[in-house]
Amino acid sequence: MSATEFKESIDHLESEKPQQLESLAERGHAVTDEHGNVLVEFDAAAEKRLVRKIDLFVVPTVAMIYLWCFIDRANIGNAKIAGMQKDLNLHGYRYNILLTSFYVSYILFEIPSNILCKWIGPAIWLPAITFLFGLMSMATAFVHSFGSAVVVRFLLGVFEAGVLPGIAYYLSRWYRKSELIFRLALYLCTAPLAGAFGGLLAGAILSLPGIGSVHSWQQLFLVEGIITMGVALIAFFTMTDHPNTARWLSDDEKALAIARVKSENVGTTEVTDKLDKKKLLAGIVNPNTLATSWIFLFVNVTVQGIAFFTPTIVATIYPNESIVRKQLWTVPPYVVGVVINLIIPFASWKTDRRLVFFISSACLAITGYIMFLATTNPRVRYGAVFFAISGSFPFGALCNAHVAVNVLSDSARSTAIGWNVMVGNIGGLISTWSYLPHDSPDFHIGNGLNLAGNCTILITSILLLLYLGADNKKRDKVTDDEVDAKLAGKTQLEIQELDWKHPAWRWHL
Template identity: 60%
Template sequence: MSVSNLAEQPSEGESLPLPQDAKNRDSIDVLNASNLRHAAERGQVATDKHGQSLVRYDPVAERRLRLKIDLYIVPTVALLYLFCFIDRANLGNAKIAGLDKDLGMDGYDYNAIISVFYISYILFEIPCNLLCKWMGPGWFLPLTALLFGITSLGTAFVNTVPQAMGVRFLLGLFEAGMMPGIAYYLSRWYRRAELAFRLSLYIVMAPLAGSFGGLLASAILELDHFGGLHTWRMIFAIEGIVTIGLGLMAFLTLTDRPATARWLTEEEKALAIARVKSERIGTTVVLDKIDKAKLLRGIFNPITLSTAFVFLLNNITVQGLAFFAPTIVKSIYGHKTPVQQQLYTVPPYVVGAFFTLLLPLISWRMDKRQIFFILSAPLMMIGYCMFLGSTDQSVRYGATFLIASSAFTLGPLTNAQVSANVVSDTARSAAIGTNVMMGNIGGLISGWSFLPWDAPDYHIGNGLNLATASTVLIVSTLVLLWMKRDSQKRRARDVDAELSGLTQKEIEDLDWKHPAFQWKP
């Protein structure tokens, strides 16, 4: 299929009139140069009243476009998230390198420093994602990366626990928009089935940050000094400077949306918009203006709420690994040097990274996500049973591999799931923000799951994580059964009767309450 001579794309919120010969048709069988543009920004709807796409297009052209988007978009956001997670989790590496002793930490001070980060992180999650939509991801993501890089650099100069808490509060504020912002950004470019795997390509940086962060911290600690800084202070300084550089680079490489991408031809821009819009029932534009009704639809969607609860439970494990894996390894291999202990944290994260890519890849091919929530739980349960049931070093270290291989996969899968089960861009921004906000409440809980007096076996922390994994299994199974049952009920509804008399705006504001909408498990 060849498409050429397309007019200039409309800006966000604008629409084009539907071709006169298509206004009363249920479908457009072939996209050509004259109607592709209208399929991209249709003045009426992207689908018929039953949710079927009005357009079909060449799968070869779509694959070529998708690869191009992959190469231009994913590497930059992946690097930003890598150092976002490193700048957050390097506190654990710094702790076993002397941070706690130099700052005079006592009792629950370390747990309190972690908690302060999550307080700001949680409070600003949804506002930051709405700000990302308002500013445009091409500006918001580089700016927030620059700011948390500066904040991480500032951590190298703290001398007291209150100073560390203040810097970590700012770090939480500036990092709050990164994970949901990238997920929302990618939802502008990819179709429902494709999104989980693309999310995994940047969220895989979380386990890689655990392994790479350990290696980087080990290498940094081999230095005599960095400027006038020594030991753990060098970790924050060097990693903060790298993040600042990546933020500046991202200002040059990221673009808000397909319509403004200089690296796409006009034909590719139209196809990029059309294919995303073809899945959004009853919508007239891909990027709508922020609207209260659709905002609430995104937050209070039952799949958003249930998935966010699952992500909360899962994040108790994920963030617990990030902050306490070095401490757990130290309790197992206390006779090793600090550098050797850092290196022991690497292999479990490498295994976790592999499965973080594998399961979303399978999810993409199946266009299913909920079933993988269910499948992830048993491995975590077995891992924590091993922690609780054995004091053997090899058994407990092996348990970290099982936990990492399943825990990290829910990051991309949950964000893809809430994105797939709303319609409008505003609802999607709110749903992803809600999911990540709830997930980071789990991070806040994780900061108090491994307590100093519970060392070295950490029965409370390991027991809590066993309970959360079990709950993930139960909740995910019940939600899947409910989705299938409710979708069956929806198929029996009279679409014409329910939409009769509604204006186009009222139909759009229905979002997932549209009578033809079906849940996407």
């Protein structure tokens, strides 16, 4: 379809009174004109009912998947102080190497996994990889050497790689740009919840006398791996790829769900497009994606460092406590983190702003690491853990939402989110070497690194806000006639492939 034919089809639709949501929701029909003007008025009450229904049927399943994804990744921190370090002879830097093996595969398979998620479909891909990483978690209970632990940890990274970007991409098919941030938070808040619940669960499991030949730390991996595989089997029956395939939506609700997502992407004629190389590349080279992924790198130095080393740090703060009590001391900071991880994205949703919350969250984390470095008082340093968790965990929702809402096509969104998480997890790789044995108990290197990282996040966020705001002002000066001239002679596919270069596009701040 040429740009002229596209305009004629829009004119035809505009002449129909009332607008037919069903026709606008069909593949091949846009819900905006070439200038980004929405061609239909949505019923606010119907939208509200639809969003509540989507929340009920979509969010709980992905939240459970991510909860157990994070538990299966981070339980190694609990296992370390419960005897794993001694049994597997993790002397020197072996524990750090074990953590690194996970991130090597986790980074390499990030983008390929998200492309496969789009190609195969989230409803099959996400439950499948959940079952497999649950299997790898269970297998960890039966390793008896450092080498075998490295292999299993590497495979765990292969299967977990697609979870965070896959879920973020999946949710972007269902929600408006302003709504997406809070829904991402609803499942990402399970990360700090996993820290709290993981500590409680670890304490309970470690209190068991043993399961056959499996004992102490091995029980953590066995029990939690089996639960994860159970969650995966449930997800096979509860997940659906997109609104068109949802049995729990009526035809009118399907049309509304599709049309409202298309309405926020200028010139978009389908919610789930076919794989397109130019669109895939557009998601990565987007300047917002590149800047946000740089921020997410430093975020993950903090987040993954907290996940892997909080039990160790707490153990140095309270060295005389029992193993079970040390596990339980890790719970309160994560509980506060869950609350903050919902409050900040909720405020972001209601204000439809993200970058200002990048800035405020970075300030919270900076406060925490200054406290770590400024004193050796156990109570103050324990309080610093609260600030570090509260300031860093909201970035999971903030960064992935900010990337997702600043691309146009479904293909570009899959690679943009995949790239963001891939680069971010280079930070996870760095975090495995941030807290070293010889730096204990004060961990000046690890805490200093995280302080510097969060200062970098703060500076980059301010610069990105200024850049995108200035570019929007520049785009506002482009007239409709100039937009028409730039689009003249282009096919509809060529117009879609412009993505963020489309003259009617505006950045979402």
